[in-house]
Ligand SMILES: Cc1cc2nc3c(=O)[nH]c(=O)nc-3n(C[C@H](O)[C@H](O)[C@H](O)COP(=O)(O)OP(=O)(O)OC[C@H]3O[C@@H](n4cnc5c(N)ncnc54)[C@H](O)[C@@H]3O)c2cc1C
Ligand code: SF4
């Protein structure tokens with residue numbers, strides 16, 4: 001029988017352990033995972049950017065529901081384990097459920113330390129540990145007012161910067177004379193304080209808090225020297241304590257943390273422990289890198305690898321406050337047998353200090369320029385002899401050995417195990433093999449596939465260098481970067497920041513993202529207009545002036561300056577009334593050409609601009625609406641006759657096509673979207689070269705995606721197969737919504753697919769049913785604001801100036 005593995009705690013260590021386990025020996029265990037938080041696994045480190053409004057919770061998910069399903073892990077979230085019966089080998093959860101195990105892993109993390117000051121239990125006193133804390137802080141910040149952060153360490157400062165960014169008046173209280181004194185020496189601490197103060201954050205060092213005051217709510221914070229600071233919110237970020245209560249109650253050996261050996265085994269051979277709850281060789285860790293190593297060893301142990309061992313780790317720290325570059329690693333205390341190398345550049349606020357003992361780096365502090373952090377850290381971890389580099393060591397890798405080194409050579413020389421992205425624990429080897437194995441060619445690709453550079457972004461330069469080293473001239477960073485000449489930001493970054501900073505108008509985007517031109521250009525304005533419409537339906541008002549001429553006049557301009565008019569023909573089906581109305585319009589307005597399009601509708605070519613509203617009015621009277629043949633929008637849903645008429649038809653392809661078109665018309669998309677539904681694999685509607693296609697089969701519906709038959713020719717790929725028409729419908733709507741949310745302006749679906757990867761899309765719309773439904777609902781919501789016939793609006797007079805004939809001005813009037 002499959003052995004039962006129970007894991008207690010669904011944090012970062014448990015998540016990493018499960019990844020190793022499912023990779024090494026999937027199916028080896030029947031896994032049940034209990035998490036006290038009511039959610040899936042997320043990147044706790046990134047709570048700071050979420051608080052700062054730079055990321056959304058969805059951006060920091062590590063494993064979504066689909067991941068647990070795919071890997072057959074039973075996740076019980078929102079349920080705390082309250083007892084372990086080691087004799088019976090069971091755990092009990094707070095709701096009374098008892099679950100048995102063969103092997104148990106404790107990964108319960110840490111608890112924030114709350115100093116028991118008078119007033120510490122008032123409702124506005126918050127710790128900074130999980131998403132609930134961030135939501136409480138965000139809600140408090142929305143009311144404005146004053147925040148006092150007790151603790152000037154990593155967490156306290158990230159909280160302070162986040163709250164300041166959300167408009168609060170922030171004071172940081174710190175007991176020691178300088179900030180982050182455990183990671184920074186006084187010089188770097190001073191520079192950091194200066195920088196924070198220049199951003200409007202007040203810092204009081206040597207501040208001993210006496211009480212938090214207030215009746216039912218926080219009103220102020222009192223210091224030992226009787227200073228009183230008004231406060232509406234108090235964040236207590238003074239440290240963490242391993243959460244070892246459960247292990248203690250089960251009589252496992254516990255000191256500060258749960259005691260483990262080098263194989264992550266506790267005093268009970270059937271129970272392992274990983275993460276911040278652990279004490280290993282007398283040390284408790286509070287950063288992810290060592291926890292990830294522990295997770296790897298524990299997973300190996302669970303797969304009977306007797307060799308794998310954790311022997312301790314040196315850690316490094318970065319502060320995730322945008323614009324502050326700070327790196328620290330190892331031990332930088334002074335000592336008789338230690339020497340130090342210091343570099344200061346006051347004009348650029350740069351400070352670097354290396355501490356050396358026995359010709360080896362034992363500590364490094366970098367402020368202002370942290371580009372060599374990874375290299376110094378590597379030398380430190382490897383205990384490399386730096387005697388020969390001594391002279392130029394402080395200038396970094398580029399100058400090591402006396403002569404300036406090409407930075408590319410420096411990156412190329414890093415070992416595969418060198419950690420590039422500290423936030424997500426991604427090494428050089430992982431990135432290089434993803435670039436070569438998956439044909440990645442841009443920074444965005446690497447972010448999507450490896451998560452490197454996807455968090456605080458401080459390793460972006462290194463990742464770009466790895467792209468250059470791996471791809472040589474084939475890597476063209478310029479090709480993927482700026483959206484246009486008005487900004488240095490790329491499309492992905494702009495889309496991300498519109499959401500993160502809640503930018504809801506074109507001027508707001510241009511101001512907040514520091515556009516270099518006053519009003520943008522023909523490239524960025526239509527893109528921004530689309531991003532804002534797609535992101536804030538109902539809130540953002542479409543800016544007609546940011547649209548191309550065809551979208552402004554809702555018809556396609558032709559080479560002679562006249563226009564073509566294409567009404568919708570739902571699923572390519574028409575009738576006598578519609579055909580008669582078209583014939584009458586053609587006669588009445590003397591339209592010279594009438595032609596069938598490739599998308600199964602009728603095109604009237606050669607219409608004068610000033611006649612457009614009258615043409616539309618006549619067509620509207622017969623029930624014909626705009627076909628959006630000119631828009632970055634849903635164009636056509638081509639269909640075959642399917643079971644209605646065809647001997648081979650397996651499903652009602654015409655009916656499904658009409659259903660899709662009637663539901664989705666009017667929605668704006670990054671680029672045009674063409675669809676088709678074929679009733680059987682003979683594929684008469686050519687569904688396998690459309691952006692989204694359906695090929696009906698006896699047993700259901702094959703949904704195809706990413707085809708093209710224009711400048712590029714490309715067959716579709718199978719997104720997934722479903723049994724019912726309703727499921728097919730939901731998948732199609734959801735995948736288009738995903739594209740609307742992720743696509744770059746003018747990026748067709750097949751290019752978007754190539755960028756994000758078929759598997760990523762499948763995970764979101766085929767495997768994760770909840771996510772599919774959420775995408776569907778978001779599409780429905782946005783349709784409330786888009787499904788209006790633009791022809792009808794213009795018949796009623798909207799944008800009348802667009803269609804007025806050019807005035808016949810006299811010279812005098814023109815001069816005026
Ligand atoms: C705001 C913030 C910023 C950070 N920034 C950085 C950084 O920049 N770099 C860095 O290296 N580290 C950073 N850290 C630290 C890092 O997040 C932790 O080291 C890491 O999350 C610890 O992983 P863990 O799995 O041991 O514990 P956690 O991730 O805390 O997970 C433990 C989980 O177990 C659950 N749990 C506890 N008891 C029970 C129980 N009895 N039953 C069921 N579930 C239980 C908890 O609810 C929690 O979800 C940061 C932490 C925070 C809070
Ligand atoms: S695709 Fe199949 S069902 Fe549709 S018309 Fe062609 S043969 Fe008939």
Ligand code: SF4
Nearest residue numbers: 556558559598710711
């Ligand atoms: S194929 Fe070329 S020439 Fe023909 S209608 Fe399309 S864009 Fe114009």
